[in-house]
Amino acid sequence: MKFRNHIKIAWQALLRNKTRALLTMLGIIIGIGSVIAMVSLGQSSTKGISSEISSMGTNAVMVMRASQTEGGVNIGSGNVQTLKATDVEAILAGSSNISMASPVVKASKQIVYGANNWPGAISGVNEAYLEINKYEIASGSNITADDVRNSAKVCVIGKTVVDNLFKNGENPLGTVIRLGRIPVKIIGILESKGQNMMGMDQDDIVILPYTTVQKRMLAINYLHMISASAVSENVSDLAVADIESILRRTHKIMEGNDDDFEVRTQQQILDMLSTVTDMLTILLAAIAAISLLVGGIGIMNIMYVTVTERTREIGLRMAVGAKNKDILTQFLFESTILSIAGGIIGMFFGVGLSFTVSTLLDWAFVLNIPTIAVSFIVCAAIGMFFGWYPARKAANLDPINALRYE
Amino acid sequence: METIIKIEKLHREFKMGSETVRALKGISFEIHKGEFVSIMGTSGSGKSTLLNILGCLDKPSAGDYFIDGISVSKLSRDELSTIRNRKIGFVFQSYNLLPRTSALENVELPLLYNNTVSSDERRERAINALTQVGLADRMHHTPNQLSGGQQQRVAIARALVNDPVMLLADEATGNLDTRTSYEIMSLFQELNSKGKTIAFVTHEPDIAIFTSRTIMLRDGNIVKDEGIKTLSARAALDKLPVSEDYDITVGIQNEIEN
Numbered sequence: 001m002k003f004r005n006h007i008k009i010a011w012q013a014l015l016r017n018k019t020r021a022l023l024t025m026l027g028i029i030i031g032i033g034s035v036i037a038m039v040s041l042g043q044s045s046t047k048g049i050s051s052e053i054s055s056m057g058t059n060a061v062m063v064m065r066a067s068q069t070e071g072g073v074n075i076g077s078g079n080v081q082t083l084k085a086t087d088v089e090a091i092l093a094g095s096s097n098i099s100m101a102s103p104v105v106k107a108s109k110q111i112v113y114g115a116n117n118w119p120g121a122i123s124g125v126n127e128a129y130l131e132i133n134k135y136e137i138a139s140g141s142n143i144t145a146d147d148v149r150n151s152a153k154v155c156v157i158g159k160t161v162v163d164n165l166f167k168n169g170e171n172p173l174g175t176v177i178r179l180g181r182i183p184v185k186i187i188g189i190l191e192s193k194g195q196n197m198m199g200m201d202q203d204d205i206v207i208l209p210y211t212t213v214q215k216r217m218l219a220i221n222y223l224h225m226i227s228a229s230a231v232s233e234n235v236s237d238l239a240v241a242d243i244e245s246i247l248r249r250t251h252k253i254m255e256g257n258d259d260d261f262e263v264r265t266q267q268q269i270l271d272m273l274s275t276v277t278d279m280l281t282i283l284l285a286a287i288a289a290i291s292l293l294v295g296g297i298g299i300m301n302i303m304y305v306t307v308t309e310r311t312r313e314i315g316l317r318m319a320v321g322a323k324n325k326d327i328l329t330q331f332l333f334e335s336t337i338l339s340i341a342g343g344i345i346g347m348f349f350g351v352g353l354s355f356t357v358s359t360l361l362d363w364a365f366v367l368n369i370p371t372i373a374v375s376f377i378v379c380a381a382i383g384m385f386f387g388w389y390p391a392r393k394a395a396n397l398d399p400i401n402a403l404r405y406e
Numbered sequence: 407m408e409t410i411i412k413i414e415k416l417h418r419e420f421k422m423g424s425e426t427v428r429a430l431k432g433i434s435f436e437i438h439k440g441e442f443v444s445i446m447g448t449s450g451s452g453k454s455t456l457l458n459i460l461g462c463l464d465k466p467s468a469g470d471y472f473i474d475g476i477s478v479s480k481l482s483r484d485e486l487s488t489i490r491n492r493k494i495g496f497v498f499q500s501y502n503l504l505p506r507t508s509a510l511e512n513v514e515l516p517l518l519y520n521n522t523v524s525s526d527e528r529r530e531r532a533i534n535a536l537t538q539v540g541l542a543d544r545m546h547h548t549p550n551q552l553s554g555g556q557q558q559r560v561a562i563a564r565a566l567v568n569d570p571v572m573l574l575a576d577e578a579t580g581n582l583d584t585r586t587s588y589e590i591m592s593l594f595q596e597l598n599s600k601g602k603t604i605a606f607v608t609h610e611p612d613i614a615i616f617t618s619r620t621i622m623l624r625d626g627n628i629v630k631d632e633g634i635k636t637l638s639a640r641a642a643l644d645k646l647p648v649s650e651d652y653d654i655t656v657g658i659q660n661e662i663e664n
């Protein structure tokens with residue numbers, strides 16, 4: 001029989017029940033839509049990470065305290081107190097691959113100004129920290145080496161802090177705020193950097209000399225981190241090796257013993273992040289694929305009911321000359337048309353969704369043509385696969401019994 | 407005269423578990439071109455079983471069946487489909503029209519399963535068939551917009567559209583009132599006068615009188631097979647008391663005017 005006639009027959013049958021056709025497609029629409037949206041969003045976020053890498057440079061190197069194990073139990077890095085300011089000096093003096101380095105001491109204190117207060121994320125650092133981490137001063141000035149030496153009560157604050165403390169638009173420069181009990185003078189305001197890839201607000205930051213935080217706030221003499229910058233991207237691996245050997249020496253770690261610190265480059269951290277988002281993408285796509293499967297089963301379900309409901313129609317078609325394979329083809333075409341049409345609608349839906357979400361989140365919008373092509377083929381396959389059983393049932397009906405069916 | 411249908415010692419048995427129902431017990435007859443045969447008999451006498459075999463929907467358990475010179479007994483399921491498509495037109499008691507589908511598309515249906523017919527020819531032949539049954543002005547109506555009589559006319563047009571050698575009707579007037587039944591019989595008579603061979607199953611004697619030959623079945627055997635004096639369904643229709651309850655269909659009205 002002619003292909004065109006097959007299409008016409010299946011199409012007419014579908015048009016006879018538009019609402020049902022639409023409802024049958026819904027599962028496929030949602031399935032394909034979510035597969036495409038998930039894959040596309042996953043790729044957008046991965047792409048966002050790589051663009052973050054290029055904007056930050058891959059020079060940044062971080063030294064963190066290693067997590068410790070005690071009797072086989074990981075007890076975190078909280079107790080490690082071996083990272084010292086002298087290590088920073090040793091690194092700067094001992095490695096030609098490191099251009100800058102800064103101690104980092106973290107603290108959190110309620111910041112109070114007049115009637116306003118704000119939970120401050122305090123970073124005690126030296127004068128190099130802002131440059132290492134690509135912060136710019138918007139107004140005022142950075143902390144100085146003198147400030148560090150004198151444990152000066154001065155700070156540089158980010159835009160989020162400004163917005164929350166100075167709600168009436170006063171000029172924060174020169175103002176004294178309190179961090180917990182300690183009065184600190186604002187000497188600089190940072191240029192806004194917005195959120196980082198993990199959605200953390202990089203403007204919610206208070207920069208102080210690390211000595212001030214160590215002595216006046218926390219009463220400790222160790223560091224939480226060292227933030228450094230390699231001379232260039234190419235030598236960041238050498239820089240890591242340098243730091244490791246220097247710190248093993250200054251920390252007097254015996255041959256064969258584990259480091260009490262960990263060195264990471266920006267690149268490594270972002271790679272790790274990419275791996276996580278890739279895994280997340282695969283997971284979400286898998287869940288979406290399951291919904292696609294459910295959509296396919298939905299088609300099978302409805303087609304099965306349809307065959308029973310249209311038994312007399314099938315009998316009549318056979319009576320006027322339809323062969324078994326004509327009936328089989330009709331029902332296969334019906335389910336395939338449904339799934340492909342659902343797939344196309346779902347495609348628009350998925351692309352629209354991922355476009356909206358990536359626009360809202362300020363991500364680059366990625367349209368993955370292979371994914372769309374594959375989804376399309378999968379759709380057609382689903383229609384044929386899940387349509388096969390009901391179609392065969394229809395084709396094997398006996399014309400007389402079918403005509404008599406009540 | 408040309409023989410359209412020839413059956414010889416036709417048997418049809420249905421196996422129901424251990425029991426065997428013998429619906430046809432070796433019947434033989436011929437139907438010639440241009441005959442209008444009614445197949446009569448009480449319920450369960452085997453009328454539908456016979457008609458299904460004549461229509462190639464079913465195969466005999468034993469015996470021979472020739473339609474238009476072709477021996478049907480040995481054909482495959484697909485070959486039977488082709489015979490039904492090219493040589494036979496069915497009319498059913500319950501019309502069996504596709505719902506939510508225009509009269510025209512319903513009539514086109516058999517030709518969709520015929521590769522030798524182009525889509526233009528298909529449309530043209532469907533329009534001709536609908537015109538023949540007096541429904542030229544109802545082509546785009548769907549079944550639920552048509553009366554029972556009109557729906558049966560669409561079904562007759564569908565049976566005619568492939569220009570079959572034989573029209574088979576199983577209780578085609580069974581769902582219709584007297585006047586509409588007469589109208590349908592009048593249409594069958596008109597088609598018969600133009601040369602169509604028709605086999606018409608009914609158990610109503612006052613419908614059978616409009617045919618030219620009656621085959622009477624009882625318990626799967628032929629008990630009577632005789633030519634009868636045909637009454638005109640037109641004349642019978644004219645004699646019916648005119649009542650406001652009856653709405654003469656457009657097709658008949660046209661015929662009266664001509």
Ligand SMILES: Nc1ncnc2c1ncn2[C@@H]1O[C@H](COP(=O)(O)OP(=O)(O)OP(=O)(O)O)[C@@H](O)[C@H]1O
Binds near residue numbers: 429449451452453455
């Ligand atoms: N598929 C079947 N399986 C078993 N028995 C059947 C089958 N079809 C018909 N029969 C039997 O064959 C006999 C003839 O049935 P058939 O339908 O031909 O009668 P009929 O003359 O058309 O009756 P009616 O006027 O009620 O339509 C009946 O006894 C019926 O029970």
Ligand SMILES: [Mg+2]
Binds near residue numbers: 453454455
């Ligand atoms: Mg019957």
